[in-house]
Amino acid sequence: MVRIALLSNPRSTGNRAILPRIRSFCANHPEIFHYEVEHVDQIGAALRTIARVEPRVLVINGGDGTVQATLTELYDSDFFRGAPPPVAVLPNGKTNLIALDLGATGDPIEALARVLELAKGDLAEHVVTRELIALSHEPDGMTDSLRPVIGMFLGGAGLAEVMLYCRNKIYPLGLPNWLSHALAAMALLVTLVLGLRAAFLPLKAQPVKVSLIRQGELHGRFSLLIVTTLRKLLLGSSIANGSRTGALQLMVIDQNPWALLRALFAGLFGRLGNGLVRGVHFGRGDEIRIEGDRSSVILDGELFQANTGRPIILRQTSPLPFVRLAA
Incomplete structure (x- = not known):
């Protein structure tokens, strides 16, 4: 059963060092569906594929541009038929303001492990809504x-x-x-x-x-x-x-x-x-x-x-x- 879908951009600056650990973590946890894109133009296709596995949480692992492109696709398209899963953002960008706002700080692997733990239980008390610009x-x-x-x-x-x-x-x-x-x-x-x-x-x-x-x-x-x-x-x-x-x-x-x-x-x-x-x-x-x-x-x-x-x-x-x- 897929509990979380992880969308990674290997070209983001933060991932150059952390991505091998991310891949190893995902290999040891089959309940994670890991999709890597080489360019933000591929995020639409990635979300279309991710929607088919019906994850409980969508996790974004990339810089500010990756997060923005993902939010734009979620807003503009209907891959999840009007009900997108809650989004988590790993602390992996230069400024990390969105991750900070959502309480994700420190090691991205630890944040990913925390999301996986939450996805195994009742998510309702951990889900917040944010309007977008x-x-x-x-x-x-x-x-x-x-x-x-x-x-x-x-x-x-x-x-x-x-x-x-x-x-x-x-x-x-x-x-x-x-x-x-x-x-x-x-x-x-x-x-x-x-x-x-x-x-x-x-x-x-x-x-x-x-x-x-x-x-x-x-x-x-x-x-x-x-x-x-x-x-x-x-x-x-x-x-x-x-x-x-x-x-x-x-x-x-x-x-x-x-x-x-x-x-x-x-x-x-x-x-x-x-x-x-x-x-x-x-x-x-x-x-x-x-x-x-x-x-x-x-x-x-x-x-x-x-x-x-x-x-x-x-x-x-x-x-x-x-x-x-x-x-």
């Missing part, structure tokens, strides 16, 4: 048929530039993830505090306009722009405030060092989103529009650009079940 562009008559891209975490403004800087300049150095992220954060602070501009530093964020339907708009240069449906972010902070749940959550920080430092300290002490912080703006909505002059945004690792007159549109999707590993 559907990203699309304003139709222009040529791209109306393009399907939305699905994810759970979008970074824009200065955050997107720092993420690109980290990806293109720091990750190639082969440093540990925590050190890479620390160096990227320091580079951001240097650009904000000292106002330096150089080839070895992140690019300056472009002005953007962020609109929440029926709730007004923000316009200017920002050091950080986040839209997410996750409950937990970096440093264990959360921007889920208020009584509503499930809507898109927005956090924007003005482009000045003091606003960023105030937000950082509020996050460290668990107060981010629970009170007013000068220079930090929060919002919630079912639709958010981002417009700018070639302003970059990154949704779960994939780069998009918001342009003047053709904004990026973010909409909330229906809930998808996930397996939460933490108690």
Whole structure:
């Protein structure tokens, strides 16, 4: 009996070292159906095959791009006839925000063993629902048929530039993830505090306009722009405030060092989103529009650009079940 289906992408950075152990673990547990893809374009075919074995849990083992592509296929297709199994994400990417939100931390093998243990019993108390972000562009008559891209975490403004800087300049150095992220954060602070501009530093964020339907708009240069449906972010902070749940959550920080430092300290002490912080703006909505002059945004690792007159549109999707590993 297949209890879990494991979808792995051998080409993801984290799998280069861990995949032999993953394969060995699966070989010793026949109740795991392991499917490997060489490219994200093969994920649709993989899910079609996985649906035939009717797993109790679908486990994703790959980087941010693998997770995003899998969520997009689950949203856009009906491989499981309207009832997809709950999804678990192994902690195997660069940032692991989705895995962190679901309580999956540490060794991916241990997380996989934990999922298998849960799949043998009553899953109901471990299943949570998360809405997703559907990203699309304003139709222009040529791209109306393009399907939305699905994810759970979008970074824009200065955050997107720092993420690109980290990806293109720091990750190639082969440093540990925590050190890479620390160096990227320091580079951001240097650009904000000292106002330096150089080839070895992140690019300056472009002005953007962020609109929440029926709730007004923000316009200017920002050091950080986040839209997410996750409950937990970096440093264990959360921007889920208020009584509503499930809507898109927005956090924007003005482009000045003091606003960023105030937000950082509020996050460290668990107060981010629970009170007013000068220079930090929060919002919630079912639709958010981002417009700018070639302003970059990154949704779960994939780069998009918001342009003047053709904004990026973010909409909330229906809930998808996930397996939460933490108690």
